[in-house]
Amino acid sequence: MNEELTLTILGGVDKDGVPEPVKFMEVSKGEIIGIVGPTGSGKSTLIDDIEQLAQGDTPTGRSILINGKRPDALTRVDPRRKLVAQLSQKMHFLADMTVVDFLHMHARSRGKGPELVNRVIELANTLTGEPISPDHYLTVLSGGQSRSLMTADIAVISDSPVVLIDEIENAGIKKQEALRLLSGEGKIVVVVTHDPVLALMASRRIVIRNGAMVDIITTSREEQDVCGRITQVDNWLLSLRETIRRGEVVEELA
Ligand SMILES: Nc1ncnc2c1ncn2[C@@H]1O[C@H](COP(=O)(O)OP(=O)(O)O)[C@@H](O)[C@H]1O
Numbered sequence: 001m002n003e004e005l006t007l008t009i010l011g012g013v014d015k016d017g018v019p020e021p022v023k024f025m026e027v028s029k030g031e032i033i034g035i036v037g038p039t040g041s042g043k044s045t046l047i048d049d050i051e052q053l054a055q056g057d058t059p060t061g062r063s064i065l066i067n068g069k070r071p072d073a074l075t076r077v078d079p080r081r082k083l084v085a086q087l088s089q090k091m092h093f094l095a096d097m098t099v100v101d102f103l104h105m106h107a108r109s110r111g112k113g114p115e116l117v118n119r120v121i122e123l124a125n126t127l128t129g130e131p132i133s134p135d136h137y138l139t140v141l142s143g144g145q146s147r148s149l150m151t152a153d154i155a156v157i158s159d160s161p162v163v164l165i166d167e168i169e170n171a172g173i174k175k176q177e178a179l180r181l182l183s184g185e186g187k188i189v190v191v192v193t194h195d196p197v198l199a200l201m202a203s204r205r206i207v208i209r210n211g212a213m214v215d216i217i218t219t220s221r222e223e224q225d226v227c228g229r230i231t232q233v234d235n236w237l238l239s240l241r242e243t244i245r246r247g248e249v250v251e252e253l254a
Pocket residue numbers: 013014015016037038039040041042043044045046059060210211212
């Protein structure tokens with residue numbers, strides 16, 4: 001993924017059919033973009049527009065451009081050329097397979113070598129406090145373990161240069177490291193969230209109201225500092241959770 005990549009959102013209309021205030025937003029490789037707004041305002045709808053590479057053919061009338069151009073029909077439907085991966089809320093693994101078998105299967109289907117499998121597991125283990133072993137069955141993984149595995153899988157095996165995350169439950173995963181991993185691989189990460197750690201990690205966030213993109217807020221220096229401080233608290237909570245899970249006693253003071 002060394003090529004340049006931009007994703008452009010061309011504004012459409014709000015829920016009342018009125019043109020939305022933000023008419024143009026361009027996002028580059030490696031950028032993290034937040035989407036915020038009240039429940040029902042249209043955050044998932046914007047994510048869906050990006051996932052489908054909408055071309056004025058969804059209720060919002062938005063269009064999504066890749067590298068400034070309308071993607072061709074093949075790009076929109078061919079799963080092998082899928083530009084957009086979604087880190088899903090419902091991360092149920094249906095297959096009764098081990099972690100290592102699943103990853104080999106996925107790597108093969110993407111035309112990637114088996115050497116990537118161990119890298120995915122190693123990376124996933126930097127994101128979760130509960131170690132994932134290659135022989136674990138997917139069906140026994142905890143929420144935090146499966147989210148970590150999916151994140152590492154998308155970072156390493158999936159070619160999709162755009163990753164969408166819609167209000168992911170993030171207990172049990174080092175959220176900030178997960179996002180940094182994905183954007184560090186040069187992916188564009190679009191995340192719907194009100195979690196301050198994630199929202200403030202984004203360089204910009206789109207504000208949604210009544211179905212419309214009404215504002216784009218650039219994360220300020222102060223907000224970045226706040227983000228750093230809450231991340232420490234967050235990681236501390238994660239380590240306390242692991243201490244308690246291991247049946248140990250919490251001794252450390254803040
Ligand atoms: N621009 C729009 N035009 C028409 N309907 C919209 C628009 N944006 C959102 N909606 C509708 O509003 C409802 C709530 O949107 P949703 O994206 O699920 O909100 P959120 O994810 O913020 O809770 C959905 O039924 C969706 O189809």
